[in-house]
Amino acid sequence: MRPYWLLMTKTYRRNLQYRVAHLVDTVGSSIFGYINIYIWMAAAGPIGKVGNYSVQQLVLWAAFGQVMYNAVRWTIGLNIQLAVRSGDVSLELLRPIDFFGYVISRQAGDHLYGLLYRAAPLYLLYAITIGYRIPPLPSLLLLIPSFALAAYVGLCLGYLEGISSFWTTDIRWISYFNMVFLTAASGVQVPVDILPGVLGRVLPFAPWATLVHYPNRIYLGLQGWDALLVPAVWAVLLTLICRGLTTLARRHLEVQGG
Amino acid sequence: MRDGLKLYRRLVAASWRAALQYKFSFLVSIFFNFWLSVTDLLVVLTIVYSTNTVGGWNLAQIGVIYGVVGIGKALFRTFGSELHMFQDYVIRGEYDGILLRPWPSLLVLLSRRFEFFRLGGVLQAGAALLLSLHYLGGPRVLGWKYFYLLLLPLTGTVIIFAISVAIAACAFWFGRIRDLQTLAFYAANYAASYPTSIYPGWMRTLLTLIPVTFVGYIPVKFALGLGGSAWYLVLPWIVAALTWVLSLLLWRAGEAAYQSSGS
Amino acid sequence: MITVQNLKKDFFVPEILPGPFGTIRSLLSRKGKTVTAVDDISFQIDQGEFVGYIGPNGAGKSTTIKMLTGILHPTKGSVSVLGHSPQGERRRVVGQMGVVFGQRSQLWWDLPLQESFELLAAMYKVPEQRYNTMLRAFDDLLQLGQFWQTPVRKLSLGQRMRGEIAAALLHEPKILFLDEPTIGLDVVAKQAIREFLQEINQQGVTVLLTTHDLRDIERLCQRVMVINHGKILLDGSIEHLYSQIGAESTLIVDFNQPIPSHSLGNGLHIVWESNSRAAVKFDRSRYSPNDLLQLMSSLGEIRDLHIVEPDIESAVAKLF
Numbered sequence A: 001m002r003p004y005w006l007l008m009t010k011t012y013r014r015n016l017q018y019r020v021a022h023l024v025d026t027v028g029s030s031i032f033g034y035i036n037i038y039i040w041m042a043a044a045g046p047i048g049k050v051g052n053y054s055v056q057q058l059v060l061w062a063a064f065g066q067v068m069y070n071a072v073r074w075t076i077g078l079n080i081q082l083a084v085r086s087g088d089v090s091l092e093l094l095r096p097i098d099f100f101g102y103v104i105s106r107q108a109g110d111h112l113y114g115l116l117y118r119a120a121p122l123y124l125l126y127a128i129t130i131g132y133r134i135p136p137l138p139s140l141l142l143l144i145p146s147f148a149l150a151a152y153v154g155l156c157l158g159y160l161e162g163i164s165s166f167w168t169t170d171i172r173w174i175s176y177f178n179m180v181f182l183t184a185a186s187g188v189q190v191p192v193d194i195l196p197g198v199l200g201r202v203l204p205f206a207p208w209a210t211l212v213h214y215p216n217r218i219y220l221g222l223q224g225w226d227a228l229l230v231p232a233v234w235a236v237l238l239t240l241i242c243r244g245l246t247t248l249a250r251r252h253l254e255v256q257g258g
Numbered sequence B: 001m002r003d004g005l006k007l008y009r010r011l012v013a014a015s016w017r018a019a020l021q022y023k024f025s026f027l028v029s030i031f032f033n034f035w036l037s038v039t040d041l042l043v044v045l046t047i048v049y050s051t052n053t054v055g056g057w058n059l060a061q062i063g064v065i066y067g068v069v070g071i072g073k074a075l076f077r078t079f080g081s082e083l084h085m086f087q088d089y090v091i092r093g094e095y096d097g098i099l100l101r102p103w104p105s106l107l108v109l110l111s112r113r114f115e116f117f118r119l120g121g122v123l124q125a126g127a128a129l130l131l132s133l134h135y136l137g138g139p140r141v142l143g144w145k146y147f148y149l150l151l152l153p154l155t156g157t158v159i160i161f162a163i164s165v166a167i168a169a170c171a172f173w174f175g176r177i178r179d180l181q182t183l184a185f186y187a188a189n190y191a192a193s194y195p196t197s198i199y200p201g202w203m204r205t206l207l208t209l210i211p212v213t214f215v216g217y218i219p220v221k222f223a224l225g226l227g228g229s230a231w232y233l234v235l236p237w238i239v240a241a242l243t244w245v246l247s248l249l250l251w252r253a254g255e256a257a258y259q260s261s262g263s
Numbered sequence C: 001m002i003t004v005q006n007l008k009k010d011f012f013v014p015e016i017l018p019g020p021f022g023t024i025r026s027l028l029s030r031k032g033k034t035v036t037a038v039d040d041i042s043f044q045i046d047q048g049e050f051v052g053y054i055g056p057n058g059a060g061k062s063t064t065i066k067m068l069t070g071i072l073h074p075t076k077g078s079v080s081v082l083g084h085s086p087q088g089e090r091r092r093v094v095g096q097m098g099v100v101f102g103q104r105s106q107l108w109w110d111l112p113l114q115e116s117f118e119l120l121a122a123m124y125k126v127p128e129q130r131y132n133t134m135l136r137a138f139d140d141l142l143q144l145g146q147f148w149q150t151p152v153r154k155l156s157l158g159q160r161m162r163g164e165i166a167a168a169l170l171h172e173p174k175i176l177f178l179d180e181p182t183i184g185l186d187v188v189a190k191q192a193i194r195e196f197l198q199e200i201n202q203q204g205v206t207v208l209l210t211t212h213d214l215r216d217i218e219r220l221c222q223r224v225m226v227i228n229h230g231k232i233l234l235d236g237s238i239e240h241l242y243s244q245i246g247a248e249s250t251l252i253v254d255f256n257q258p259i260p261s262h263s264l265g266n267g268l269h270i271v272w273e274s275n276s277r278a279a280v281k282f283d284r285s286r287y288s289p290n291d292l293l294q295l296m297s298s299l300g301e302i303r304d305l306h307i308v309e310p311d312i313e314s315a316v317a318k319l320f
Helices: A002-016 A019-044 A055-072 A076-086 A089-094 A099-129 A137-166 A172-185 A197-205 A213-219 A225-256 B002-020 B023-051 B059-079 B086-091 B095-099 B105-110 B116-135 B138-142 B144-169 B178-191 B201-209 B217-223 B231-257 C022-029 C061-068 C090-094 C113-123 C128-142 C157-169 C187-202 C214-220 C238-245 C289-297 C312-317
Strands: C002-014 C032-045 C050-054 C076-081 C097-101 C175-179 C206-210 C223-228 C231-236 C248-255 C269-274 C277-283 C302-308
Touching: A002 A099, A019 A055, A019 A099, A019 B023, A019 B178, A019 B201, A055 A099, A055 A137, A055 A213, A076 A089, A076 A099, A076 A137, A089 A099, A089 A225, A099 A137, A099 A225, A137 A172, A137 A213, A137 A225, A172 B023, A213 A225, B002 B023, B002 B105, B002 B116, B002 C113, B023 B059, B023 B116, B059 B116, B059 B144, B059 B178, B059 B217, B086 B095, B095 B105, B105 B231, B116 B138, B116 B144, B138 B144, B144 B178, B144 B217, B144 B231, B178 B201, B217 B231, C002 C061, C032 C061, C032 C076, C032 C231, C050 C061, C050 C214, C061 C076, C061 C175, C061 C206, C097 C157, C113 C128, C113 C157, C128 C157, C128 C187, C157 C175, C157 C187, C187 C206, C187 C214, C206 C214, C214 C238, C223 C238, C231 C238, C248 C289, C277 C289, C289 C302
Parallel strands: C050 C206, C050 C223, C097 C175, C175 C206
Antiparallel strands: C002 C032, C002 C076, C223 C231, C248 C277, C248 C302, C269 C277
């Protein structure tokens, strides 16, 4: 485990250099949360509730959703595509540590940093300006695995973007596609289960809902441990898919040459 | 001026031909962009659909604002892609090449590349606008205002372009302008897709200073009989002209401060 | 043609303050240091001159050229090109110059060379007849026809550079600025480009060339300016430059069979690296490589030879 840990702490420390720039960035992205909050207040205010969500809950949803989003968002393709384009990837695949683990732990450092320097200040800001809720202890404890699963599934999705660069020269479309589901189906703007029609029934079971929707439901006390089910299944499935694709990528490289 | 337009048309045509070199992949990317940008609409739809009104506006009325802002945003991304990516020009010193042409630098910059696949987003927002106007009764009910609203994306695009010129000009001094762009382009346009009356004072002020509120909300409000005065129909033109003047002044000042790169 | 008076360019490099909020505080304090890239230089270039402008990296070459072409605004002093200020009347001045930056392309990456040229002709309003005449001339000298329909991104470096230079000359500029036009090219491509530049200069185009290759200067330039630390250290003929720095080239010769050690006399010092390989340092202002070759072949049968040129960095270092 030691090399993975080292990789993670190294990325974390590298990020520390840009604290101030990122703080400005955080203030910038807080504005999206405010916009969502005011939209919900104006939209749901007069009628009291939307679906099973009260106005108060929707406002907290928008704020905590923005916090989660900032904690789990990833660099496009986890930068795998850069190594593929430069050809360095053949060296990285040769290293005696697992490539998937290598990339994931490198990015996990970013996430740790994001949690402390992006998400936490954002939460504070919203807590002061909008209000906050301290969930009861069981929910608080459930938030830990829920967050871990959200971060991990996010990394897997980013890994899929990046690894696709072995077969296509331009991963722009794949990451664009991912981005779209991230905004529409993660729950950052609206709870996924109130999306209209069949979307509201299907998308809560898609991997993107893991990122914001389920942690939010736990945070608001709307769901218990069963909110970990869908994320856990996706974590397992995506791990298998990522590992499978890594094997294929390795083979592809061996056939095509470095 | 005429010469400039002629040259611009020529360069658009050349880039269009280049995009059509791979017809199939070009059509696919437009189609893809259309559907991907539908998700923007989906969010608006979900909110208004489940609550019926936002700030006293119904779905079709908000659809008009959404459509106007959406067209402006997508047209800007199509024809202003180099302005959107402008920080790279400054950081890598590539702006040198732009200054070496005997034409206004903005014209040369804007004509370097176009992202035609984003026309898919224009189609999507356009469809939303047409559909909303249809639900509001079409030309029979709206009369001449129907045609006014159909043409409104023009001023909207002009305003969004001007704002982006100002954002890009800041790169001459600061290099990186991603944060500013997040605030003044992405967040501002996102907020402006709804009636801006729903926001608190500080945000309304911000949306007036970055004048996106004049792109859709102000003129649409009067045109749909939701308040305001006839002035609201002319304001977008005045704002567009003013913003362009300020942006161009900022651009010129930035150009003089440009430091190029390397030795 | 070009007049430069007391030209100076300072760059401000902000100091990033340590500690929390360092970036923001430094933005507000505007603390930092001023770096002078070009320091009070003056010169004049007349029509038809072919001037080499050399110096080590970071000496101020590019900054000067960027001020001459209107890209950068001087901190102090004045620039006049064809009687106008390239900053104040940028579009007017720029329309009469051609510029090639070796590292950057002015062509349209995704379009065939032909379309790039057509767009440039439209941009510089080249009449159709002139355009056709120019193309024929370019094709004669640079053989552009071979890759006329190839998208620029698929051209080899040598082909692209030929395209770039022709593109910069399409509107028949009075002045041509070249920044490292031969960098990374093979001998044959270099030769083709040098011949072309000579031809262009003979037709009356004024050329200012920056390069790292002393052979470019030697073959092409009647006049050399050397800049370092923002100051012009030398402005004169190539002979003048060599008299200052000594143009010590080295000829390395491999003989077919071992040669018993010989000295050549004539003040030439010969170093035997093995019993069949000799190296001779010689001064180009006194000996031509040809003379030397004749001397060497008197020693034995020559199998192979090559010449090592002094590089600009070490040459300029000698100017102190």
